[in-house]
Amino acid sequence: MRALSVRIGRGTQVRVVAKSRRLVWRRKRGIVPYLFIAPYFVVFFAFLLLPALFGVYASFTDWNILGSPNWIGVENYRVLSDAMMFERAFKNTMMFTLYSVPPLVVGGLLLAVLFNQPLRGRIFGRVVAFIPFALMVTVVGILWRWIFDQNFGLLDYYLTEYGIIDWIDKLGLTEKFQINRKGKIPWLTKWPLHSVALTTVWWQIGTNMIIYLAGLQEIPEELYEAAQIDGANGVQRFRHITLPGLQLMHMFVIPMSVISSLRVFGQAHVMTGGGPAGRSYTIVQHLYAVGWNNQRMGEAAAVGVILFAITFLFTLFQLRFIFKAV
């Protein structure tokens, strides 16, 4: 059958081979694919799916660590909708997402475009831009806390040294930038969310850059040449070739950036601990506080379910939007 198929044209060959192979599969394979998947699936089921499903169940109970869970319906969700702290955490998380995602995505894209140009030292630049990704969240948090330090921090030092604080002062924006009496901007106490967002952008932008870079290399050079002959300028080429050419990358980068921003925990936890006065308190910090500090597991599980729902809606919406836009 195979020998015969080789002599026939290409389309026929594929069809015959495919048919014969399917027969072989039926007979021989059976459970083989499932056996291949089984080892991963066991781990996946035990350490991801089961806890997740149990979390959904727990969110409808009055479970604390010691007792056994009793079904109390939507009580946990009702409590949450009243809780001041949850409302604040929700707002903060949304604001944080708003501050961090646009620079992460747009910045990552522009970095990728820049590092894709035939420039000297671009490989070095790529590695440097990607190094923060190798740092652990604790390191990133502590390092930036040191940089944002009011008295000895690098950022305020250079802002003073290069006269930028003076300049702000002259323009009469002292109040607006919350410059204190020592002539410093107390980043972590007055601009906590912005500081955490800046840290996150520095930390994560390299990942987005690498993914966009990979996408840029798949766009055929001929498209650009053709556009140039037709008289398209740089902006037009970027708008009509680069952006649509990266559609698959957008579908990955944008939702992933949003998801990780909605889940922000480590940086905020290490840098500000949610403070001052809850101004950088995020949803996951709330989950953590309710579940581990107050031991109200049912309520914490409800926070988890709400966070999942938000993430899911965001992702669906974004994928729709990106499909339509590009």
Place this chain on the structure above:
Amino acid sequence: MPDIPLIPTLIVSHLIAVVYGAFGTPAVFATRNRDPQKGRTIGIVVGLVGGLAAVYALWLIGVFVLTTRTRRHIAYGIEPPLIRNRYRLENLRIMSHLLLLVITLLMAVPTLWMVSTALKPGNRVREVPIKWYTSDMTLDNFQAVLDQYDMDEWFVNSTIVAVATTAIGLAVYSLAAYPLARMEFPGKRFIFLGILATMLIPVEATMIPMFIALTRMKVLSNQFGNYSSLVLPVVANAFGLYLLVQFYQTIPVEVEDAARIDGCSELGLYWRIMLPLVRPAMATAGIFTFMASWNNYVWPFIAANPDTQTLPVGLAIAMGSITGSPASVDYGVVMAGMTLATLPPLIIFVLLQRYFVQGISMTGVKG
């Protein structure tokens, strides 16, 4: 990349020099000079002249360095590419190089600052004005961090956990990704999409039931159980699997056919044909898994015993971010610890960097 026309670029760069001369340097000089008014005047002059001189010098150097190719073309009697737009093109190249330099520097500053702080002796860490390099730099902080904290123990724990996670992860991902990418069987779409959808679940939400279940089963109280409980939840994450599925799909079907005609079994096909072919993707998935495990913070923070404490949690506790106040922190020692903690993933990343970019660009993370 948009072309930047020459004249506006020149105007902008002059403007930067003038503005900086008028506002930036006077302030610096005013704080340094005994007579602030005089200092300000000197500052304006120095700023303007220095700024303009710097812009022109950079320009000349840039033009010289970057026209090398064009000049070489002319020397060989070849018409240089796009000679009509040459000035615009060179101009763009200069601006791009400057941008590249500035961005690379900005991205590197925090990391360099970490290393610089780590190398300073304790009394100079909080010194103002800030110095990036002092003549009395030492390795004392590294010694101190190893003496004061159980860095070595955390290090060993992190290594055990990360290596085990990577090994187990790669084994199960590469096995599971093979049929998902290359076989037809009932329920395939459902299984694959189901696994992908779980990437949206916040791990922090699954931690609570997992912790309780593991505690009830008394898994967390013995050492082996505790290590496994740090390893397996990271393995369960679907990202590496997703990456490998994408990569398996790029292998031409003829390879598989040839092997099958020669009588290769499914396991043999996987082991002898597929695994060697997906090596770049394995490197990528390996780096991601290793880093995810090495940098994992929230779950070990809850689950780890004192015996199995890993680096991120240990460092956070040492820093006092959880229990103490930041004012008392000895940043030199902490930065030394952080530098040590960063070395392993950094070395692995730099070594595998080539595979890494290749792995992503070949899979293209396609949906």
